[in-house]
Amino acid sequence: xxxxxxxxxxxxxxxxxxxxxxxxxxxxxxxxxxxxxxxxxxxxxxxxxxxxxxxxxxxxxxxxxxxxxxxxxxxxxxxxxxxxxxxxxxxxxxxxxxxxxxxxxxxxxxxxxxxxxxxxxxxxxxxxxxxxxxxxxxxxxxxxxxxxxxxxxxxxxxxxxxxxxxxxxxxxxxxxxxxxxxxxxxxxxxxxxxxxxxxxxxxxxxxxxxxxxxxxxxxxxxxxxxxxxxxxxxxxxxxxxxxxxxxxxxxxxxxxxxxxxxxxxxxxxxxxxxxxxxxxxxxxxxxxxxxxxxxxxxxxxxxxxxxxxxxxxxxxxxxxxxxxxxxxxxxxxxxxxxxxxxxxxxxxxxxxxxxxxxxxxxxxxxxxxxxxxxxxxxxxxxxxxxxxxxxxxxxxxxxxxxxxxxxxxxxxxxxxxxxxxxxxxxxxxxxxxxxxxxxxxxxxxxxxxxxxxxxxxxxxxxxxxxxxxxxxxxxxxxxxxxxxxxxxxxxxxxxxxxxxxxxxxxxxxxxxxxxxxxxxxxxxxxxxxxxxxxxxxxxxxxxxxxxxxxxxxxxxxxxxxxxxxxxxxxxxxxxxxxxxxxxxxxxxxxxxxxxxxxxxxxxxxxxxxxxxxxxxxxxxxxxxxxxxxxxxxxxxxxxxxxxxxxxxxxxxxxxxxxxxxxxxxxxxxxxxxxxxxxxxxxxxxxxxxxxxxxxxxxxxxxxxxxxxxxxxxxxxxxxxxxxxxxxxxxxxxxx
DNA sequence: TACATTGCGATCCGT
DNA sequence: TCGCAATGTA
Numbered sequence: 001x002x003x004x005x006x007x008x009x010x011x012x013x014x015x016x017x018x019x020x021x022x023x024x025x026x027x028x029x030x031x032x033x034x035x036x037x038x039x040x041x042x043x044x045x046x047x048x049x050x051x052x053x054x055x056x057x058x059x060x061x062x063x064x065x066x067x068x069x070x071x072x073x074x075x076x077x078x079x080x081x082x083x084x085x086x087x088x089x090x091x092x093x094x095x096x097x098x099x100x101x102x103x104x105x106x107x108x109x110x111x112x113x114x115x116x117x118x119x120x121x122x123x124x125x126x127x128x129x130x131x132x133x134x135x136x137x138x139x140x141x142x143x144x145x146x147x148x149x150x151x152x153x154x155x156x157x158x159x160x161x162x163x164x165x166x167x168x169x170x171x172x173x174x175x176x177x178x179x180x181x182x183x184x185x186x187x188x189x190x191x192x193x194x195x196x197x198x199x200x201x202x203x204x205x206x207x208x209x210x211x212x213x214x215x216x217x218x219x220x221x222x223x224x225x226x227x228x229x230x231x232x233x234x235x236x237x238x239x240x241x242x243x244x245x246x247x248x249x250x251x252x253x254x255x256x257x258x259x260x261x262x263x264x265x266x267x268x269x270x271x272x273x274x275x276x277x278x279x280x281x282x283x284x285x286x287x288x289x290x291x292x293x294x295x296x297x298x299x300x301x302x303x304x305x306x307x308x309x310x311x312x313x314x315x316x317x318x319x320x321x322x323x324x325x326x327x328x329x330x331x332x333x334x335x336x337x338x339x340x341x342x343x344x345x346x347x348x349x350x351x352x353x354x355x356x357x358x359x360x361x362x363x364x365x366x367x368x369x370x371x372x373x374x375x376x377x378x379x380x381x382x383x384x385x386x387x388x389x390x391x392x393x394x395x396x397x398x399x400x401x402x403x404x405x406x407x408x409x410x411x412x413x414x415x416x417x418x419x420x421x422x423x424x425x426x427x428x429x430x431x432x433x434x435x436x437x438x439x440x441x442x443x444x445x446x447x448x449x450x451x452x453x454x455x456x457x458x459x460x461x462x463x464x465x466x467x468x469x470x471x472x473x474x475x476x477x478x479x480x481x482x483x484x485x486x487x488x489x490x491x492x493x494x495x496x497x498x499x500x501x502x503x504x505x506x507x508x509x510x511x512x513x514x515x516x517x518x519x520x521x522x523x524x525x526x527x528x529x530x531x532x533x534x535x536x537x538x539x540x541x542x543x544x545x546x547x548x549x550x551x552x553x554x555x556x557x558x559x560x561x562x563x564x565x566x567x568x569x570x571x572x573x574x575x576x577x578x579x580x581x582x583x584x585x586x587x588x589x590x591x592x593x594x595x596x597x598x599x600x601x602x603x604x605x606x607x608x609x610x611x612x613x614x615x616x617x618x619x620x621x622x623x624x625x626x627x628x629x630x631x632x633x634x635x636x637x638x639x640x641x642x643x644x645x646x647x648x649x650x651x652x653x654x655x656x657x658x659x660x661x662x663x664x665x666x667x668x669x670x671x672x673x674x675x676x677x678x679x680x681x682x683x684x685x686x687x688x689x690x691x692x693x694x695x696x697x698x699x700x701x702x703x704x705x706x707x708x709x710x711x712x713x714x715x716x717x718x719x720x721x722x723x724x725x726x727x728x729x730x731x732x733x734x735x
Numbered sequence: 736t737a738c739a740t741t742g743c744g745a746t747c748c749g750t
Numbered sequence: 751t752c753g754c755a756a757t758g759t760a
Contacts, residue, residue: 251748355748556749575747
């Protein structure tokens with residue numbers, strides 16, 4: 001039949017698998033998205049499964065949307081009504097309906113890590129725990145780990161082996177209590193609470209496990225224990241679970257992902273069928289072979305044999321640049337050249353890197369060359385202050401118990417309600433055992449408040465009441481406008497009149513536009529749904545891949561994507577592999593997988609760049625080539641030496657103008673050339689003196705002879721990179 | 736109570 | 751470099 005026409009035998013087998021547990025081990029580029037979409041279409045059109053009986057979990061909301069599109073393309077309207085989304089969005093949907101069994105109101109707020117940190121700070125303050133000794137995010141990450149492993153506060157407490165762990169357990173328990181008081185859930189709760197629900201309520205389990213006749217999970221290698229438990233529970237009646245994944249692409253171990261979920265699938269489901277997809281359709285022979293050579297260095301993996309009928313293609317280009325700015329400039333040049341000579345679109349290109357901080361220099365390079373680009377990730381739209389503020393108003397309207405949101409906006413914009421008044425309010429609410437919002441209602445009874453503060457609280461209370469009433473029948477975008485106006489937020493921004501404030505006004509207008517977009521698209525355009533969506537949306541979801549621009553993103557964000565031309569920037573020891581993984585072999589293997597994921601995003605061309613020196617958060621560091629490059633056989637690589645001289649002096653600041661091209665390599669930066677005959681031994685840490693910049697110490701050296709480049713940090717704070725032969729430095733005695 | 740200034744620390748990946 | 755917390759001042 002037509003549905004199976006363009007599938008290879010393995011793919012066909014996966015698509016038509018009649019029932020029971022199925023594991024599809026899908027190598028990079030082997031068409032797993034295609035298989036998933038076709039399998040769903042097959043289930044709907046041939047196996048007579050209703051859309052509402054299909055649960056398909058993808059890694060991003062964007063992937064879910066695209067999957068839905070593909071299925072609709074295959075079977076048309078018969079696809080309407082499937083459960084499709086990320087674990088988090090699917091679970092939020094389940095909890096809205098079933099949560100009341102656990103005592104969770106359907107109006108819950110979803111706290112992001114920012115909200116969590118605020119809450120944890122409060123808790124630690126209440127318990128007199130120093131925020132510097134135990135940073136709130138550290139405690140939260142322990143708690144998050146526990147939750148994603150389905151460990152309760154009591155269990156953590158009973159496992160605690162030292163005072164530190166006992167303290168974490170205590171904070172965990174207090175944090176849980178605080179979340180419940182605020183009628184709020186964190187990301188981990190979204191997964192772990194449905195698991196708890198299904199374990200404690202056979203009826204709820206029955207209801208949901210019976211509904212989902214078919215459960216499909218994408219990127220199975222990156223599920224954590226809680227997600228695994230959920231999959232088992234939801235598929236416990238029909239046992240039709242189809243997991244798709246690739247152990248070589250597991251890159252979220254640090255977030256609790258447990259690769260044994262995939263590796264032990266056959267033990268967990270003894271009657272499982274395992275299908276391997278090993279033909280790659282994405283990359284050239286060269287890129288595929290090179291990436292295989294890299295990943296085969298990992299010990300903990302299932303060996304596989306990927307192959308392709310694609311052409312050999314061109315060699316992988318490797319370029320070593322002297323600094324991150326040169327790297328950015330070089331990337332810009334190479335993209336420009338490829339657009340010109342190979343007739344490519346900007347959207348064919350992606351630049352991938354390990355850390356978001358690397359995007360700066362690359363962005364600068366592209367901007368200076370006038371290339372269009374988009375940065376995916378980094379500063380997220382919904383995490384901007386003004387957006388979070390407006391959203392906090394909206395959350396408070398839906399969920400009056402949300403004290404974190406209340407505290408966020410009670411004095412934004414300034415209405416003369418300061419720390420003192422707020423803490424009196426909190427004291428009073430604790431004393432009466434009521435929420436801060438309820439305490440607001442009884443502002444008259446709060447002790448030790450002056451009349452001014454009392455009346456300001458009163459008018460804030462009136463404002464919220466007014467807005468809440470309006471929210472009941474006002475569409476989302478209108479409500480946003482109303483909040484921004486009535487709260488005085490817009491006026492206060494406009495009054496400031498700074499460039500920054502005006503940008504914030506624009507962002508709020510963009511939020512309104514987003515509200516209209518939501519209004520048109522959503523089947524259920526309620527305020528609650530809107531808040532849920534914005535809580536769970538990610539940058540990759542918002543990324544418009546059809547825009548004519550080069551995409552810049554982290555290696556993690558690139559998972560599941562593909563581009564004709566991929567550049568991996570910063571292939572250096574300390575970046576990939578990241579320095580935090582040096583000590584741990586398992587983490588090192590994860591870094592290698594990450595690098596592998598990056599390489600396998602490329603369809604036609606792969607460029608790998610590195611910088612010999614990089615500005616860290618303190619001074620300069622000399623960088624070495626990534627060990628992963630050594631894993632690539634030389635026959636697949638072409639090393640290119642970028643044209644042009646290397647720079648001499650560091651630009652004054654990252655966005656500033658670099659030294660004039662005409663000067664580079666010629667004019668000495670400090671006005672006088674040194675004698676070539678005189679030889680000095682320079683070593684890192686040596687004390688030096690410069691006539692203009694005073695004393696300093698050598699932070700790095702690279703090159704040799706007349707080409708020796710020094711990085712010197714002067715005591716005044718200035719950092720200079722210069723050719724040793726021009727440096728004009730006087731060596732100081734050091735003891 | 737609000738706002739400016741200083742000082743310090745921490746720096747990966749992100750639902 | 752940057753954001754945030756503590757400190758100082760109107």
